[in-house]
Amino acid sequence: MTLKIGVIGTGMIGRDHTRRIQQVLAGAEVTALSDVNLDSARAVQADLCPDAQVFETGQDLIASDTVDAVLICSWGATHEEYVLGAIAAGKPVFCEKPLATTADGAKRIVDAEVAHGSRLVQVGFMRRYDAGYVALKNVVDTQIGAPIMVHAAHRNPTVPEQYVTPMAIHDTLIHEIDVFRWLLDDDYVSARVTFPRTCAASHAKLRDPQIVTLKTAKGTVINTEIYVNCKYGYDIQCQVVGEEGIASLPEPMAITKRLNATLQNEILTDWKDRFVDSYDVELNDFIKAASAGTASGPSSWDGYMAAVTSDACVAAQHDEGALVQITYPDRPALYN
Numbered sequence: 141m142t143l144k145i146g147v148i149g150t151g152m153i154g155r156d157h158t159r160r161i162q163q164v165l166a167g168a169e170v171t172a173l174s175d176v177n178l179d180s181a182r183a184v185q186a187d188l189c190p191d192a193q194v195f196e197t198g199q200d201l202i203a204s205d206t207v208d209a210v211l212i213c214s215w216g217a218t219h220e221e222y223v224l225g226a227i228a229a230g231k232p233v234f235c236e237k238p239l240a241t242t243a244d245g246a247k248r249i250v251d252a253e254v255a256h257g258s259r260l261v262q263v264g265f266m267r268r269y270d271a272g273y274v275a276l277k278n279v280v281d282t283q284i285g286a287p288i289m290v291h292a293a294h295r296n297p298t299v300p301e302q303y304v305t306p307m308a309i310h311d312t313l314i315h316e317i318d319v320f321r322w323l324l325d326d327d328y329v330s331a332r333v334t335f336p337r338t339c340a341a342s343h344a345k346l347r348d349p350q351i352v353t354l355k356t357a358k359g360t361v362i363n364t365e366i367y368v369n370c371k372y373g374y375d376i377q378c379q380v381v382g383e384e385g386i387a388s389l390p391e392p393m394a395i396t397k398r399l400n401a402t403l404q405n406e407i408l409t410d411w412k413d414r415f416v417d418s419y420d421v422e423l424n425d426f427i428k429a430a431s432a433g434t435a436s437g438p439s440s441w442d443g444y445m446a447a448v449t450s451d452a453c454v455a456a457q458h459d460e461g462a463l464v465q466i467t468y469p470d471r472p473a474l475y476n
């Protein structure tokens with residue numbers, strides 16, 4: 141059976157995921173598209189899936205018989221209504237991060253899925269599918285003893301003018317927030333933010349860089365530097381310090397050059413290239429599970445926990461150096 145997928149939001153990542161489904165992955169095809177900008181949906185239809193139907197609204201797409209499963213790639217603030225719509229229709233749904241822009245919104249999705257009684261939602265936290273993180277987790281789980289500290293960095297060469305201080309959490313750190321819960325099999329209890337001097341390349345509405353310190357229930361302290369005007373490249377670093385040794389995330393593959401009297405290794409500049417393989421693997425996972433009427437991978441609960449933690453980090457941004465406690469309800473049995 142070929143899974144019929146409807147894509148809501150055909151901007152940058154919606155187009156890229158459509159390309160994946162149409163040209164890279166097996167077992168699914170894009171049969172429907174929707175975007176508030178209908179021209180964008182029509183352009184993706186023309187370029188990648190001429191047989192797909194273009195719907196005026198996302199809710200019409202979700203209700204259509206031509207759609208078995210839904211991919212949500214619209215702006216974050218619109219995710220909640222579409223995920224709730226897909227759950228109400230009983231259709232598996234892949235939702236790009238964030239699951240919702242507020243913790244309350246994410247909790248409404250958790251409650252709806254729990255009431256449905258089985259998993260339908262996968263959140264687009266693709267780093268869990270990255271070969272480097274998977275290898276790192278294997279070493280952390282089996283070789284370096286209990287983790288004590290994590291030192292991490294998320295650096296972008298530059299960001300658009302509309303990127304402001306809280307986005308460093310909601311848009312950027314959110315990947316670390318999720319991947320470290322998974323890597324350490326732990327939950328967070330507190331957050332603290334420190335701002336070094338703002339770099340010259342930033343602007344009045346963006347304090348960049350910033351350092352976020354998260355503490356987990358098992359006592360591990362995670363320091364993550366977010367620096368989105370670092371200029372030199374897109375660079376994701378992660379080092380886990382355990383009782384017996386240290387394990388680091390591998391660098392992406394790069395040719396080492398001896399050239400012009402220097403030893404050189406190229407550094408990527410675009411996050412799309414850094415995680416290109418993991419996007420393929422996460423969507424393949426979605427297609428497999430959705431074809432069986434369910435979902436696997438990062439869950440609504442993970443999306444909710446990321447939202448709760450993001451809110452705490454943003455509160456910590458407003459009170460530099462203060463320790464903000466992180467609390468959440470018990471995890472429903474559906475997510476054990």
Ligand SMILES: NC(=O)C1=CN([C@@H]2O[C@H](COP(=O)(O)OP(=O)(O)OC[C@H]3O[C@@H](n4cnc5c(N)ncnc54)[C@H](O)[C@@H]3O)[C@@H](O)[C@H]2O)C=CC1
Pocket residue numbers: 148149150151152153154174175176177180198213214215216218236237238264265266311
């Ligand atoms: N997992 C990852 O690494 C990444 C995830 N994302 C997430 O994907 C989502 C989309 O990001 P981009 O593609 O970069 O944005 P974008 O702005 O390029 O595309 C978003 C599209 O959604 C459409 N849209 C907005 N409101 C809509 C609505 N109510 N119904 C239907 N369509 C609507 C817009 O017209 C636009 O075409 C965001 O939530 C973002 O955080 C984005 C980049 C990377």
Ligand SMILES: O=C1[C@@H](O)[C@H](O)[C@@H](O)[C@H](O)[C@H]1O
Pocket residue numbers: 296311312315411
């Ligand atoms: O989601 C993403 C972007 O929105 C964000 O701005 C980048 O820093 C991330 O690495 C990328 O994966």
